[in-house]
Amino acid sequence: DIQMTQFPSTLSASVGDRVTITCRASQSISTWLAWFQQKPGQAPKLLIYKASSLQSGVSSRFSGSGSGTEFSLTISSLQPDDFATYYCQQYQSLYSFGQGTNLE
Amino acid sequence: QVQLRQWGAGLLKPSETLSLTCAVYGGSFSDNYWNWIRQPPGKGLEWIGEVDHSGGANYNSSLKTRVTISVDTSKNQFSLRLTSVTAADTAVYFCARGFKDGSIIQNRRVYYYYYMDVWGKGTTVTVSS
Numbered sequence: 001d002i003q004m005t006q007f008p009s010t011l012s013a014s015v016g017d018r019v020t021i022t023c024r025a026s027q028s029i030s031t032w033l034a035w036f037q038q039k040p041g042q043a044p045k046l047l048i049y050k051a052s053s054l055q056s057g058v059s060s061r062f063s064g065s066g067s068g069t070e071f072s073l074t075i076s077s078l079q080p081d082d083f084a085t086y087y088c089q090q091y092q093s094l095y096s097f098g099q100g101t102n103l104e
Numbered sequence: 105q106v107q108l109r110q111w112g113a114g115l116l117k118p119s120e121t122l123s124l125t126c127a128v129y130g131g132s133f134s135d136n137y138w139n140w141i142r143q144p145p146g147k148g149l150e151w152i153g154e155v156d157h158s159g160g161a162n163y164n165s166s167l168k169t170r171v172t173i174s175v176d177t178s179k180n181q182f183s184l185r186l187t188s189v190t191a192a193d194t195a196v197y198f199c200a201r202g203f204k205d206g207s208i209i210q211n212r213r214v215y216y217y218y219y220m221d222v223w224g225k226g227t228t229v230t231v232s233s
Contacts, residue, residue, distance in 0.1 A: 001165060032205070034219045036149075043198055043223035044149065050205055057220065087149055091205070091219050094162055095139070095151040 002026055002090050006098030013103060017078045023071045023088035023099045032092035035064055035073045038100075039084045048073065048088075078103075106131035108224035112184075113114045116231045122186040126199030127179065133157055136218055137202030137218050138182040140173060142195040143226075150195075154202055155182055189231045199224040 003026035013019050023033070031051035036044035046055045048064035051071055061076045075082055088098040112124030126138070134157040148221050150209050153163035155173040172185040186193060202218035209215075 032217050032219075038149075041228055043200075044220075045223075046221050048217070049219040049221070083105055084139075089149075089220070091202075094164070095220075097149040097151065100148045 001040075002093050002096050004085075004088055004090055004096050004098040006088055006101050008101060009099065010102045013078055015078050015080060017104065018076050019078060021073045021086055021088075021100065021103075023066075023073070023098050025069045025090055028068045029090045029092035031067050032090060033064075033071050034089045034091065035062075035074070036087045036089065037084045038087065044087060045060060051076075075103075099100075105223045106201060108199050108201065108221050110197075110224040110227050112227055112229070113198075114228055114230060116117055116189050116229065118190050118231060118233055119188055120231075122193065122197075122229055123183065124197055124227055124229075125181055125183045127181045128159070128201070131201075132181045133177060135204065138173075138175065139200045139202050139220060140184045141200060141220075142193075143197045144195045145211075146193075150182065152186075152189075152197075173191070191231050192227065194231050196226040197227050198226045 004092050005024045033051045035048040038044040047062050051065045063074050086101045107129045110126040137154045137156050138205050139154045140152040152175045155161040159175050161173045170187045175182045200220040203221045203224040205217045205219050207216045
């Protein structure tokens with residue numbers, strides 16, 4: 001099974017900040033990686049797929065990069081609505097999620 | 105626009121069987137995979153398994169002995185059964201569509217890759233005596 005490790009687990013930031021969340025896979029997953037945003041009481045929302053492709057309707061403030069085993073999600077200028085928990089997920093071999101990053 | 109609506113029993117006793125169903129509205133049922141994911145209170149997301157339109161299923165190895173995911177193409181629905189539940193199975197359960205991203209050819213076989221783009225709202229399942 002492929003293990004996904006995200007860091008940091010908690011990230012403190014302010015409106016207007018540029019933030020980056022990192023995700024590492026236990027083996028190469030090429031670019032078969034997605035990023036999700038989840039708010040309390042809601043289902044996860046897809047932000048990025050194939051490591052860097054922006055899902056339709058998602059703000060261009062979100063961007064993804066990486067390949068192989070190292071990936072990152074960057075939010076260019078934090079808005080109040082961005083404070084949430086973020087998960088990476090590999091889909092190279094079945095599925096597995098990172099443990100999440102709480103952006104507060 | 106694709107929507108997923110899910111339902112099922114929300115309160116179970118230990119050793120009972122969890123049963124949830126997810127209905128798909130809009131889009132193609134046959135071109136995608138259909139997934140179940142769960143989230144224990146205050147914890148992260150765990151993939152449970154997936155099924156395609158023909159009933160072919162794959163499961164998380166940690167739950168494989170207790171899980172069955174089935175499909176009813178006549179109703180565009182898919183279902184989750186989890187047997188012998190315990191308190192550790194208390195969670196919000198989500199259904200989600202696996203949408204085809206791309207493919208590669210390796211050793212003369214074609215491998216397809218799917219990301220989860222549409223999710224149901226979630227069903228809270230509590231296991232308690």
